[in-house]
Amino acid sequence: MKCLIYSRIEEMPWIEECFNRTNPYLLRIVNKPHLEFFIDFCSTLQISEIRIVSNTATNELNSYFKDGKKWGVEISYNIARPEDSLKRVVLKNFSFCREEDTLIISDYFFLEYDVNSMKEMSGEIIDYLKTTKNKYLQILEKGASIKDIEEDNLFIDNKYLSVKKLSSVTDYFDLSMDILENKCCHYVLPGYSSEPRTYLGMNVTYPKSVNIDSPVMIGNNVRIGEMGEIGKNSIIGDNVIIGSLTNISNSIIYSESFVGSDLEINNKIIYHNKLISGKTGDVIIMDDDYLLSGINKERKISKVKRMLHIITALIQIVVQTIPFLLISPFLLILHKKYNLTQKYYLSKDKKVKRMFSIDNARKHPFIRFIKKFSLDKYPYLFYVISGRLLLVGNKLFTMTNKHKEIMVNLPSYNPGVYSYWESLNQGFSSEEEIHELYYINNNRFWTNVYIYCKINFLRLFW
Amino acid sequence: MELNFEMRDNVGVLKVSGRLDAYNSSEFKESFTKYSEQTVNFVLDLSSLDFLDSTGLGSIVACLKAISERDGDIRVANMSEKPRMVFEITRAYKIFEIFDDVDVAVMSYEVD
Numbered sequence: 075m076k077c078l079i080y081s082r083i084e085e086m087p088w089i090e091e092c093f094n095r096t097n098p099y100l101l102r103i104v105n106k107p108h109l110e111f112f113i114d115f116c117s118t119l120q121i122s123e124i125r126i127v128s129n130t131a132t133n134e135l136n137s138y139f140k141d142g143k144k145w146g147v148e149i150s151y152n153i154a155r156p157e158d159s160l161k162r163v164v165l166k167n168f169s170f171c172r173e174e175d176t177l178i179i180s181d182y183f184f185l186e187y188d189v190n191s192m193k194e195m196s197g198e199i200i201d202y203l204k205t206t207k208n209k210y211l212q213i214l215e216k217g218a219s220i221k222d223i224e225e226d227n228l229f230i231d232n233k234y235l236s237v238k239k240l241s242s243v244t245d246y247f248d249l250s251m252d253i254l255e256n257k258c259c260h261y262v263l264p265g266y267s268s269e270p271r272t273y274l275g276m277n278v279t280y281p282k283s284v285n286i287d288s289p290v291m292i293g294n295n296v297r298i299g300e301m302g303e304i305g306k307n308s309i310i311g312d313n314v315i316i317g318s319l320t321n322i323s324n325s326i327i328y329s330e331s332f333v334g335s336d337l338e339i340n341n342k343i344i345y346h347n348k349l350i351s352g353k354t355g356d357v358i359i360m361d362d363d364y365l366l367s368g369i370n371k372e373r374k375i376s377k378v379k380r381m382l383h384i385i386t387a388l389i390q391i392v393v394q395t396i397p398f399l400l401i402s403p404f405l406l407i408l409h410k411k412y413n414l415t416q417k418y419y420l421s422k423d424k425k426v427k428r429m430f431s432i433d434n435a436r437k438h439p440f441i442r443f444i445k446k447f448s449l450d451k452y453p454y455l456f457y458v459i460s461g462r463l464l465l466v467g468n469k470l471f472t473m474t475n476k477h478k479e480i481m482v483n484l485p486s487y488n489p490g491v492y493s494y495w496e497s498l499n500q501g502f503s504s505e506e507e508i509h510e511l512y513y514i515n516n517n518r519f520w521t522n523v524y525i526y527c528k529i530n531f532l533r534l535f536w
Numbered sequence: 537m538e539l540n541f542e543m544r545d546n547v548g549v550l551k552v553s554g555r556l557d558a559y560n561s562s563e564f565k566e567s568f569t570k571y572s573e574q575t576v577n578f579v580l581d582l583s584s585l586d587f588l589d590s591t592g593l594g595s596i597v598a599c600l601k602a603i604s605e606r607d608g609d610i611r612v613a614n615m616s617e618k619p620r621m622v623f624e625i626t627r628a629y630k631i632f633e634i635f636d637d638v639d640v641a642v643m644s645y646e647v648d
Binding site (some may be wrong): 131132133151152153154156157165166167168169170494498505507508509511512513514515 | 555589590591593594597598609620621622623624625626627628629632633634635636637644646647
Protein backbone atom coordinates (compact mmCIF):
# COMPACT_ATOMS: atom_id res chain seq x y z
CA MET A 75 0.00 0.00 0.00
CA LYS A 76 1.06 3.61 -0.62
CA CYS A 77 0.15 6.87 1.05
CA LEU A 78 -0.50 10.32 -0.33
CA ILE A 79 -0.37 13.13 2.21
CA TYR A 80 -1.82 16.42 1.03
CA SER A 81 -0.27 18.94 3.39
CA ARG A 82 -2.54 21.78 2.47
CA ILE A 83 -1.52 24.99 4.17
CA GLU A 84 -4.38 27.36 4.56
CA GLU A 85 -4.42 30.52 6.59
CA MET A 86 -3.98 29.57 10.21
CA PRO A 87 -3.83 32.88 12.08
CA TRP A 88 -3.00 31.26 15.43
CA ILE A 89 0.15 29.65 14.03
CA GLU A 90 1.26 32.89 12.44
CA GLU A 91 0.52 34.85 15.61
CA CYS A 92 2.26 32.43 17.98
CA PHE A 93 4.89 30.65 15.90
CA ASN A 94 5.67 33.23 13.22
CA ARG A 95 6.11 31.56 9.84
CA THR A 96 6.58 28.01 11.07
CA ASN A 97 5.25 25.52 8.53
CA PRO A 98 2.15 24.05 10.28
CA TYR A 99 3.25 20.55 9.30
CA LEU A 100 6.63 21.13 10.95
CA LEU A 101 5.13 22.59 14.12
CA ARG A 102 6.56 20.49 16.93
CA ILE A 103 4.10 18.57 19.05
CA VAL A 104 5.97 17.01 21.99
CA ASN A 105 9.22 17.87 20.23
CA LYS A 106 8.25 16.07 17.04
CA PRO A 107 7.11 17.70 13.78
CA HIS A 108 3.40 17.25 13.20
CA LEU A 109 3.88 15.45 9.88
CA GLU A 110 6.20 12.90 11.47
CA PHE A 111 3.23 11.45 13.37
CA PHE A 112 1.57 10.72 10.00
CA ILE A 113 4.78 9.12 8.73
CA ASP A 114 5.00 6.93 11.85
CA PHE A 115 1.37 5.99 11.33
CA CYS A 116 2.09 4.96 7.72
CA SER A 117 5.20 3.09 8.77
CA THR A 118 3.21 1.11 11.36
CA LEU A 119 0.65 0.21 8.66
CA GLN A 120 3.62 -1.12 6.64
CA ILE A 121 3.20 1.46 3.93
CA SER A 122 6.35 1.55 1.85
CA GLU A 123 5.93 4.65 -0.32
CA ILE A 124 4.71 8.07 0.70
CA ARG A 125 4.08 11.05 -1.56
CA ILE A 126 3.93 14.40 0.22
CA VAL A 127 2.06 17.03 -1.77
CA SER A 128 2.04 20.60 -0.60
CA ASN A 129 0.41 23.76 -1.87
CA THR A 130 3.53 25.71 -0.88
CA ALA A 131 7.19 24.97 -1.57
CA THR A 132 8.21 21.58 -0.19
CA ASN A 133 11.87 22.46 0.45
CA GLU A 134 11.40 22.76 4.24
CA LEU A 135 9.61 19.40 4.39
CA ASN A 136 12.17 17.92 2.01
CA SER A 137 15.12 19.06 4.10
CA TYR A 138 13.63 17.44 7.22
CA PHE A 139 12.18 14.20 5.85
CA LYS A 140 14.53 13.79 2.88
CA ASP A 141 13.97 10.43 1.15
CA GLY A 142 12.34 8.88 4.24
CA LYS A 143 14.95 6.18 4.84
CA LYS A 144 15.12 7.14 8.51
CA TRP A 145 11.50 5.97 8.86
CA GLY A 146 11.90 2.93 6.61
CA VAL A 147 9.71 4.42 3.88
CA GLU A 148 10.35 6.00 0.50
CA ILE A 149 9.22 9.61 0.37
CA SER A 150 8.69 11.64 -2.80
CA TYR A 151 7.36 15.17 -3.12
CA ASN A 152 5.08 17.10 -5.40
CA ILE A 153 3.47 20.50 -5.42
CA ALA A 154 -0.07 21.60 -6.05
CA ARG A 155 -1.69 24.91 -6.71
CA PRO A 156 -3.17 26.59 -3.62
CA GLU A 157 -6.68 26.37 -5.10
CA ASP A 158 -6.52 22.63 -5.92
CA SER A 159 -9.20 20.38 -4.43
CA LEU A 160 -8.31 16.95 -3.03
CA LYS A 161 -9.67 15.26 -6.17
CA ARG A 162 -7.50 17.49 -8.36
CA VAL A 163 -4.44 16.67 -6.26
CA VAL A 164 -5.08 12.93 -6.61
CA LEU A 165 -5.54 13.39 -10.37
CA LYS A 166 -2.21 15.19 -10.57
CA ASN A 167 -0.55 12.28 -8.75
CA PHE A 168 -2.53 9.57 -10.43
CA SER A 169 0.42 7.56 -11.70
CA PHE A 170 1.52 7.25 -8.06
CA CYS A 171 -1.96 6.27 -6.81
CA ARG A 172 -3.19 3.93 -9.50
CA GLU A 173 -0.71 1.06 -8.99
CA GLU A 174 -1.74 0.07 -5.45
CA ASP A 175 -4.31 0.85 -2.77
CA THR A 176 -3.48 4.34 -1.53
CA LEU A 177 -4.13 5.81 1.87
CA ILE A 178 -5.00 9.48 1.44
CA ILE A 179 -4.43 11.87 4.34
CA SER A 180 -5.50 15.46 3.88
CA ASP A 181 -6.31 18.59 5.85
CA TYR A 182 -4.75 19.91 9.03
CA PHE A 183 -5.54 17.75 12.03
CA PHE A 184 -3.82 15.55 14.59
CA LEU A 185 -4.35 11.81 14.31
CA GLU A 186 -4.58 10.05 17.65
CA TYR A 187 -3.54 6.42 17.57
CA ASP A 188 -1.73 3.89 19.70
CA VAL A 189 1.26 2.48 17.92
CA ASN A 190 1.18 -0.69 20.06
CA SER A 191 -2.41 -1.67 19.28
CA MET A 192 -2.00 -0.64 15.65
CA LYS A 193 0.72 -3.21 15.07
CA GLU A 194 -1.76 -5.97 15.91
CA MET A 195 -4.88 -4.42 14.43
CA SER A 196 -3.52 -2.89 11.21
CA GLY A 197 -5.69 -5.22 9.06
CA GLU A 198 -8.85 -4.13 10.88
CA ILE A 199 -7.87 -0.46 10.60
CA ILE A 200 -7.24 -0.77 6.85
CA ASP A 201 -10.61 -2.49 6.36
CA TYR A 202 -12.29 0.29 8.31
CA LEU A 203 -10.64 3.00 6.19
CA LYS A 204 -11.63 1.20 2.98
CA THR A 205 -15.29 1.21 3.92
CA THR A 206 -15.55 4.56 5.72
CA LYS A 207 -14.64 7.47 3.50
CA ASN A 208 -13.54 10.68 5.15
CA LYS A 209 -11.59 13.66 3.87
CA TYR A 210 -9.06 13.34 6.66
CA LEU A 211 -8.27 9.70 6.11
CA GLN A 212 -9.46 7.34 3.38
CA ILE A 213 -8.20 4.56 1.16
CA LEU A 214 -8.48 4.81 -2.61
CA GLU A 215 -8.47 1.23 -3.78
CA LYS A 216 -6.50 0.13 -6.83
CA GLY A 217 -8.57 0.70 -9.95
CA ALA A 218 -11.10 2.91 -8.17
CA SER A 219 -12.24 6.18 -9.74
CA ILE A 220 -11.18 9.58 -8.47
CA LYS A 221 -14.88 10.32 -8.16
CA ASP A 222 -14.93 7.94 -5.16
CA ILE A 223 -12.81 10.33 -3.12
CA GLU A 224 -14.66 11.90 -0.24
CA GLU A 225 -14.13 15.63 0.18
CA ASP A 226 -16.15 16.14 3.34
CA ASN A 227 -14.94 15.80 6.89
CA LEU A 228 -17.08 13.13 8.47
CA PHE A 229 -16.91 11.71 11.96
CA ILE A 230 -14.35 8.94 12.44
CA ASP A 231 -15.86 6.31 14.69
CA ASN A 232 -13.09 3.86 15.38
CA LYS A 233 -11.65 2.68 18.67
CA TYR A 234 -8.09 2.76 17.34
CA LEU A 235 -8.15 6.13 15.59
CA SER A 236 -9.48 9.56 16.36
CA VAL A 237 -9.11 12.95 14.76
CA LYS A 238 -8.25 15.97 16.86
CA LYS A 239 -8.73 19.39 15.31
CA LEU A 240 -5.98 21.92 15.91
CA SER A 241 -7.76 25.21 15.48
CA SER A 242 -6.18 27.29 18.23
CA VAL A 243 -3.04 27.53 20.31
CA THR A 244 -4.98 26.23 23.33
CA ASP A 245 -5.85 23.07 21.32
CA TYR A 246 -2.14 22.71 20.60
CA PHE A 247 -1.21 23.22 24.26
CA ASP A 248 -3.86 20.80 25.58
CA LEU A 249 -2.87 18.14 23.03
CA SER A 250 0.84 18.41 23.91
CA MET A 251 0.13 18.18 27.64
CA ASP A 252 -2.28 15.27 27.14
CA ILE A 253 0.28 13.28 25.12
CA LEU A 254 3.06 13.88 27.63
CA GLU A 255 0.93 13.11 30.66
CA ASN A 256 -1.26 10.25 29.45
CA LYS A 257 -0.35 8.99 26.00
CA CYS A 258 3.42 9.16 25.65
CA CYS A 259 3.61 5.37 25.21
CA HIS A 260 1.13 5.61 22.28
CA TYR A 261 3.71 7.26 20.02
CA VAL A 262 7.37 6.99 19.17
CA LEU A 263 8.75 10.10 20.86
CA PRO A 264 12.22 11.61 20.49
CA GLY A 265 14.88 11.25 23.20
CA TYR A 266 16.23 8.60 25.55
CA SER A 267 13.86 7.33 28.18
CA SER A 268 15.64 6.18 31.33
CA GLU A 269 12.41 6.04 33.34
CA PRO A 270 8.73 6.14 32.35
CA ARG A 271 7.48 9.44 30.97
CA THR A 272 10.95 11.01 30.97
CA TYR A 273 12.60 11.80 27.65
CA LEU A 274 16.04 13.32 27.41
CA GLY A 275 17.77 14.41 24.22
CA MET A 276 21.47 14.52 23.42
CA ASN A 277 23.85 17.08 24.86
CA VAL A 278 21.63 18.14 27.77
CA THR A 279 23.71 19.81 30.46
CA TYR A 280 22.54 20.87 33.91
CA PRO A 281 24.23 21.12 37.32
CA LYS A 282 23.37 18.86 40.25
CA SER A 283 21.35 21.63 41.86
CA VAL A 284 18.70 21.35 39.13
CA ASN A 285 15.58 19.40 40.03
CA ILE A 286 13.67 17.58 37.27
CA ASP A 287 10.26 15.95 37.78
CA SER A 288 8.51 13.58 35.38
CA PRO A 289 6.59 13.61 33.10
CA VAL A 290 9.12 15.68 31.24
CA MET A 291 10.58 15.95 27.78
CA ILE A 292 13.87 17.71 27.07
CA GLY A 293 15.25 18.03 23.53
CA ASN A 294 18.80 18.11 22.18
CA ASN A 295 21.39 20.76 23.08
CA VAL A 296 19.69 22.11 26.17
CA ARG A 297 21.48 24.00 28.94
CA ILE A 298 19.82 24.59 32.30
CA GLY A 299 21.28 27.03 34.81
CA GLU A 300 21.99 26.55 38.56
CA MET A 301 19.11 25.80 40.95
CA GLY A 302 16.62 25.51 38.11
CA GLU A 303 13.40 23.60 38.59
CA ILE A 304 11.95 21.65 35.67
CA GLY A 305 8.61 20.60 37.08
CA LYS A 306 5.93 18.19 35.86
CA ASN A 307 4.63 18.42 32.30
CA SER A 308 7.48 20.46 30.91
CA ILE A 309 8.33 20.13 27.25
CA ILE A 310 11.64 21.74 26.34
CA GLY A 311 12.64 21.79 22.68
CA ASP A 312 16.03 21.61 20.94
CA ASN A 313 18.71 24.28 21.34
CA VAL A 314 17.24 25.90 24.44
CA ILE A 315 19.04 27.80 27.19
CA ILE A 316 17.32 28.23 30.55
CA GLY A 317 18.82 30.66 33.09
CA SER A 318 19.51 29.86 36.75
CA LEU A 319 16.76 29.77 39.41
CA THR A 320 14.04 29.53 36.77
CA ASN A 321 11.06 27.36 37.59
CA ILE A 322 9.18 25.73 34.70
CA SER A 323 6.08 23.54 34.96
CA ASN A 324 3.12 22.61 32.70
CA SER A 325 4.78 24.56 29.93
CA ILE A 326 6.31 24.26 26.49
CA ILE A 327 9.63 25.94 25.73
CA TYR A 328 9.85 25.79 21.96
CA SER A 329 13.11 25.03 20.17
CA GLU A 330 15.69 27.81 19.69
CA SER A 331 14.47 29.82 22.70
CA PHE A 332 16.34 31.49 25.53
CA VAL A 333 14.63 31.78 28.92
CA GLY A 334 16.25 34.19 31.40
CA SER A 335 17.08 33.72 35.08
CA ASP A 336 14.80 33.67 38.10
CA LEU A 337 11.52 33.32 36.21
CA GLU A 338 8.36 31.42 37.10
CA ILE A 339 6.78 29.81 34.04
CA ASN A 340 3.56 27.86 34.46
CA ASN A 341 0.91 26.96 31.85
CA LYS A 342 2.78 28.88 29.20
CA ILE A 343 4.32 28.38 25.79
CA ILE A 344 7.56 30.20 25.12
CA TYR A 345 8.35 30.68 21.45
CA HIS A 346 11.52 32.78 21.11
CA ASN A 347 10.51 36.14 22.60
CA LYS A 348 6.80 35.30 22.71
CA LEU A 349 5.09 34.42 25.95
CA ILE A 350 1.83 32.60 25.17
CA SER A 351 -0.79 31.56 27.68
CA GLY A 352 -1.60 27.88 27.23
CA LYS A 353 -5.01 28.40 28.81
CA THR A 354 -6.29 31.51 27.03
CA GLY A 355 -3.98 31.84 24.00
CA ASP A 356 -3.01 35.42 24.85
CA VAL A 357 0.35 36.42 23.38
CA ILE A 358 2.84 38.88 24.86
CA ILE A 359 5.95 39.85 22.92
CA MET A 360 8.85 40.49 25.28
CA ASP A 361 11.23 43.25 24.23
CA ASP A 362 13.74 42.48 26.95
CA ASP A 363 16.25 39.97 25.57
CA TYR A 364 17.36 39.10 29.13
CA LEU A 365 13.94 37.59 29.87
CA LEU A 366 13.03 35.75 26.67
CA SER A 367 14.52 35.71 23.21
CA GLY A 368 15.12 33.53 20.19
CA ILE A 369 18.43 31.80 19.55
CA ASN A 370 19.07 33.01 16.05
CA LYS A 371 20.15 30.27 13.70
CA GLU A 372 19.47 32.25 10.54
CA ARG A 373 22.40 32.26 8.17
CA LYS A 374 23.68 35.74 7.72
CA ILE A 375 26.23 36.97 5.25
CA SER A 376 29.48 36.11 6.97
CA LYS A 377 32.01 38.78 7.85
CA VAL A 378 34.59 37.13 5.59
CA LYS A 379 32.27 37.31 2.59
CA ARG A 380 31.45 40.93 3.30
CA MET A 381 35.16 41.71 3.63
CA LEU A 382 35.75 40.15 0.20
CA HIS A 383 33.05 42.38 -1.26
CA ILE A 384 34.65 45.43 0.38
CA ILE A 385 38.20 44.55 -0.74
CA THR A 386 37.07 44.02 -4.35
CA ALA A 387 35.11 47.30 -4.25
CA LEU A 388 38.22 49.10 -2.90
CA ILE A 389 40.37 47.72 -5.72
CA GLN A 390 37.77 48.85 -8.25
CA ILE A 391 37.66 52.31 -6.65
CA VAL A 392 41.44 52.62 -6.90
CA VAL A 393 41.37 51.63 -10.58
CA GLN A 394 38.41 53.84 -11.51
CA THR A 395 38.99 57.01 -9.47
CA ILE A 396 41.07 58.96 -12.03
CA PRO A 397 38.90 57.97 -15.06
CA PHE A 398 35.75 58.87 -13.10
CA LEU A 399 37.17 62.26 -12.06
CA LEU A 400 37.98 62.96 -15.69
CA ILE A 401 34.44 62.20 -16.89
CA SER A 402 32.61 63.81 -13.96
CA PRO A 403 32.30 67.32 -15.56
CA PHE A 404 30.53 65.71 -18.53
CA LEU A 405 28.28 63.75 -16.18
CA LEU A 406 27.30 67.01 -14.44
CA ILE A 407 26.29 68.49 -17.78
CA LEU A 408 24.25 65.37 -18.61
CA HIS A 409 22.68 65.41 -15.15
CA LYS A 410 21.23 68.87 -15.80
CA LYS A 411 19.55 67.55 -18.93
CA TYR A 412 18.52 64.01 -17.94
CA ASN A 413 18.54 63.96 -14.10
CA LEU A 414 21.01 61.17 -13.44
CA THR A 415 19.53 60.13 -10.09
CA GLN A 416 16.84 57.74 -8.99
CA LYS A 417 15.37 56.50 -5.74
CA TYR A 418 16.26 52.90 -4.80
CA TYR A 419 15.21 50.49 -2.09
CA LEU A 420 18.24 49.62 0.03
CA SER A 421 16.61 47.08 2.32
CA LYS A 422 13.45 45.07 2.83
CA ASP A 423 12.18 47.52 5.45
CA LYS A 424 11.68 49.95 2.51
CA LYS A 425 14.65 52.20 3.32
CA VAL A 426 14.97 54.45 0.26
CA LYS A 427 18.00 56.35 -1.00
CA ARG A 428 18.40 58.69 -3.96
CA MET A 429 21.42 57.48 -5.91
CA PHE A 430 23.25 57.96 -9.17
CA SER A 431 21.52 56.30 -12.13
CA ILE A 432 22.14 56.25 -15.86
CA ASP A 433 18.66 54.90 -16.66
CA ASN A 434 17.30 58.21 -17.98
CA ALA A 435 20.15 58.65 -20.44
CA ARG A 436 21.11 55.08 -21.19
CA LYS A 437 21.01 55.59 -24.98
CA HIS A 438 23.29 58.63 -24.94
CA PRO A 439 26.63 57.81 -26.66
CA PHE A 440 28.63 59.17 -23.72
CA ILE A 441 26.71 56.99 -21.23
CA ARG A 442 27.29 54.00 -23.48
CA PHE A 443 30.98 54.81 -23.37
CA ILE A 444 31.21 55.00 -19.56
CA LYS A 445 29.08 51.86 -19.28
CA LYS A 446 31.59 49.99 -21.39
CA PHE A 447 34.22 50.57 -18.71
CA SER A 448 31.73 50.08 -15.84
CA LEU A 449 32.37 53.64 -14.65
CA ASP A 450 28.65 53.98 -13.91
CA LYS A 451 29.24 51.53 -11.05
CA TYR A 452 31.81 53.81 -9.39
CA PRO A 453 29.45 55.86 -7.15
CA TYR A 454 27.80 52.67 -5.85
CA LEU A 455 31.10 51.17 -4.70
CA PHE A 456 31.18 53.54 -1.71
CA TYR A 457 27.90 52.04 -0.52
CA VAL A 458 29.63 48.64 -0.52
CA ILE A 459 32.34 50.01 1.75
CA SER A 460 29.75 51.54 4.09
CA GLY A 461 27.95 48.16 4.20
CA ARG A 462 24.70 49.38 2.65
CA LEU A 463 25.11 47.40 -0.57
CA LEU A 464 26.87 44.21 -1.56
CA LEU A 465 29.16 44.09 -4.55
CA VAL A 466 27.06 41.25 -6.02
CA GLY A 467 23.55 40.74 -4.74
CA ASN A 468 19.90 41.17 -5.60
CA LYS A 469 18.91 43.63 -8.26
CA LEU A 470 18.82 47.14 -6.81
CA PHE A 471 15.13 47.91 -7.11
CA THR A 472 13.94 51.37 -8.04
CA MET A 473 11.23 52.93 -5.93
CA THR A 474 8.19 51.81 -7.92
CA ASN A 475 5.05 49.94 -6.83
CA LYS A 476 5.96 46.96 -9.00
CA HIS A 477 9.40 46.62 -7.44
CA LYS A 478 8.01 47.21 -3.95
CA GLU A 479 5.63 44.29 -4.43
CA ILE A 480 8.39 42.00 -5.72
CA MET A 481 10.74 43.00 -2.88
CA VAL A 482 8.14 42.32 -0.18
CA ASN A 483 7.52 38.83 -1.62
CA LEU A 484 11.20 37.89 -1.68
CA PRO A 485 12.47 35.80 1.25
CA SER A 486 15.49 38.11 1.53
CA TYR A 487 16.68 41.26 -0.18
CA ASN A 488 20.39 42.13 -0.16
CA PRO A 489 20.89 44.45 -3.13
CA GLY A 490 24.19 44.59 -4.93
CA VAL A 491 26.05 46.85 -7.35
CA TYR A 492 26.10 43.89 -9.72
CA SER A 493 23.21 41.45 -9.95
CA TYR A 494 22.29 38.12 -11.49
CA TRP A 495 19.51 39.82 -13.44
CA GLU A 496 22.01 42.20 -15.03
CA SER A 497 24.29 39.29 -15.96
CA LEU A 498 21.49 37.75 -18.03
CA ASN A 499 21.87 40.70 -20.38
CA GLN A 500 18.43 40.20 -21.82
CA GLY A 501 17.37 43.79 -22.04
CA PHE A 502 13.84 43.17 -20.78
CA SER A 503 12.39 43.54 -17.34
CA SER A 504 9.73 40.84 -17.19
CA GLU A 505 9.90 37.86 -14.80
CA GLU A 506 12.17 39.81 -12.41
CA GLU A 507 10.72 37.97 -9.41
CA ILE A 508 11.59 34.57 -10.93
CA HIS A 509 15.19 35.69 -11.58
CA GLU A 510 15.61 37.13 -8.06
CA LEU A 511 14.16 34.02 -6.38
CA TYR A 512 16.42 31.87 -8.51
CA TYR A 513 19.44 33.97 -7.52
CA ILE A 514 18.59 33.87 -3.80
CA ASN A 515 18.46 30.09 -3.91
CA ASN A 516 21.64 29.73 -5.96
CA ASN A 517 23.64 32.43 -4.22
CA ARG A 518 27.10 30.91 -3.81
CA PHE A 519 30.58 32.42 -3.70
CA TRP A 520 31.55 31.20 -7.17
CA THR A 521 28.19 32.25 -8.64
CA ASN A 522 28.91 35.79 -7.46
CA VAL A 523 32.45 35.71 -8.88
CA TYR A 524 30.98 34.51 -12.19
CA ILE A 525 28.33 37.26 -12.20
CA TYR A 526 30.92 39.98 -11.44
CA CYS A 527 33.30 38.81 -14.15
CA LYS A 528 30.55 38.16 -16.72
CA ILE A 529 28.99 41.63 -16.37
CA ASN A 530 32.35 43.44 -16.67
CA PHE A 531 33.36 41.23 -19.60
CA LEU A 532 30.05 41.67 -21.45
CA ARG A 533 30.14 45.42 -20.98
CA LEU A 534 33.70 45.67 -22.28
CA PHE A 535 33.31 43.51 -25.38
CA TRP A 536 29.65 43.92 -26.37
CA MET B 537 18.00 21.34 -26.06
CA GLU B 538 15.84 19.01 -28.08
CA LEU B 539 12.12 19.46 -28.70
CA ASN B 540 9.73 16.70 -29.76
CA PHE B 541 6.19 17.69 -30.57
CA GLU B 542 3.17 15.46 -31.11
CA MET B 543 -0.60 15.94 -31.06
CA ARG B 544 -2.69 13.75 -28.75
CA ASP B 545 -6.46 14.21 -28.51
CA ASN B 546 -6.14 17.79 -29.72
CA VAL B 547 -3.53 18.52 -27.06
CA GLY B 548 0.04 19.37 -28.04
CA VAL B 549 2.57 17.29 -26.13
CA LEU B 550 5.97 18.96 -26.21
CA LYS B 551 8.85 16.95 -24.83
CA VAL B 552 11.80 19.09 -23.80
CA SER B 553 15.15 17.29 -23.42
CA GLY B 554 18.54 18.51 -22.29
CA ARG B 555 19.01 22.03 -20.99
CA LEU B 556 16.63 24.97 -21.12
CA ASP B 557 18.59 28.07 -20.16
CA ALA B 558 19.63 31.54 -21.25
CA TYR B 559 21.34 30.18 -24.36
CA ASN B 560 18.31 28.50 -25.92
CA SER B 561 15.27 30.14 -24.31
CA SER B 562 14.62 32.25 -27.44
CA GLU B 563 14.76 29.10 -29.58
CA PHE B 564 12.21 27.48 -27.26
CA LYS B 565 9.88 30.48 -27.54
CA GLU B 566 10.17 30.55 -31.32
CA SER B 567 9.41 26.82 -31.60
CA PHE B 568 6.51 27.12 -29.19
CA THR B 569 5.01 29.97 -31.23
CA LYS B 570 5.21 27.72 -34.29
CA TYR B 571 3.51 24.79 -32.50
CA SER B 572 0.82 27.07 -31.09
CA GLU B 573 -0.54 27.49 -34.60
CA GLN B 574 -1.85 23.91 -34.28
CA THR B 575 -3.36 24.02 -30.79
CA VAL B 576 -3.74 26.17 -27.68
CA ASN B 577 -3.66 23.36 -25.11
CA PHE B 578 -0.23 22.01 -24.29
CA VAL B 579 1.42 19.49 -22.03
CA LEU B 580 5.13 19.99 -21.40
CA ASP B 581 6.84 16.68 -20.80
CA LEU B 582 9.89 17.53 -18.70
CA SER B 583 11.01 13.98 -17.93
CA SER B 584 14.24 14.41 -19.92
CA LEU B 585 14.93 17.98 -18.95
CA ASP B 586 18.30 17.95 -17.15
CA PHE B 587 18.70 21.62 -16.39
CA LEU B 588 16.37 24.58 -16.13
CA ASP B 589 17.38 28.06 -15.04
CA SER B 590 15.37 31.18 -14.40
CA THR B 591 15.64 32.35 -18.03
CA GLY B 592 14.40 28.97 -19.26
CA LEU B 593 11.52 29.12 -16.81
CA GLY B 594 10.91 32.74 -17.82
CA SER B 595 10.48 31.61 -21.42
CA ILE B 596 7.91 28.95 -20.37
CA VAL B 597 6.05 31.63 -18.37
CA ALA B 598 6.11 33.96 -21.38
CA CYS B 599 4.63 31.15 -23.54
CA LEU B 600 1.94 30.54 -20.90
CA LYS B 601 1.04 34.24 -20.91
CA ALA B 602 0.80 34.26 -24.69
CA ILE B 603 -1.32 31.10 -24.88
CA SER B 604 -3.59 32.21 -22.00
CA GLU B 605 -4.59 35.21 -24.08
CA ARG B 606 -6.00 32.69 -26.57
CA ASP B 607 -7.81 30.78 -23.76
CA GLY B 608 -5.24 28.01 -23.83
CA ASP B 609 -3.09 26.48 -21.11
CA ILE B 610 0.27 24.82 -20.56
CA ARG B 611 0.30 21.89 -18.13
CA VAL B 612 3.53 20.38 -16.93
CA ALA B 613 4.10 16.66 -16.52
CA ASN B 614 6.76 14.18 -15.47
CA MET B 615 9.02 16.73 -13.89
CA SER B 616 12.33 15.44 -12.60
CA GLU B 617 13.83 16.60 -9.31
CA LYS B 618 15.97 19.53 -10.48
CA PRO B 619 13.36 21.35 -12.61
CA ARG B 620 10.83 20.73 -9.81
CA MET B 621 13.10 22.57 -7.39
CA VAL B 622 13.30 25.53 -9.78
CA PHE B 623 9.50 25.57 -10.07
CA GLU B 624 9.30 25.55 -6.27
CA ILE B 625 11.86 28.20 -5.40
CA THR B 626 10.51 30.58 -8.02
CA ARG B 627 6.88 29.85 -6.98
CA ALA B 628 6.04 28.95 -10.57
CA TYR B 629 3.92 26.06 -9.24
CA LYS B 630 1.27 28.66 -8.45
CA ILE B 631 0.67 29.35 -12.13
CA PHE B 632 1.24 25.92 -13.68
CA GLU B 633 -0.75 22.74 -13.20
CA ILE B 634 1.81 20.02 -12.47
CA PHE B 635 1.00 16.35 -13.14
CA ASP B 636 3.14 13.28 -12.57
CA ASP B 637 2.09 11.64 -15.82
CA VAL B 638 1.74 12.89 -19.40
CA ASP B 639 -1.36 10.78 -20.17
CA VAL B 640 -3.17 12.10 -17.08
CA ALA B 641 -2.16 15.67 -17.98
CA VAL B 642 -3.60 15.20 -21.50
CA MET B 643 -6.73 13.60 -20.01
CA SER B 644 -7.13 16.50 -17.57
CA TYR B 645 -8.13 18.78 -20.48
CA GLU B 646 -11.05 16.42 -21.16
CA VAL B 647 -12.02 16.34 -17.47
CA ASP B 648 -12.16 20.15 -17.45
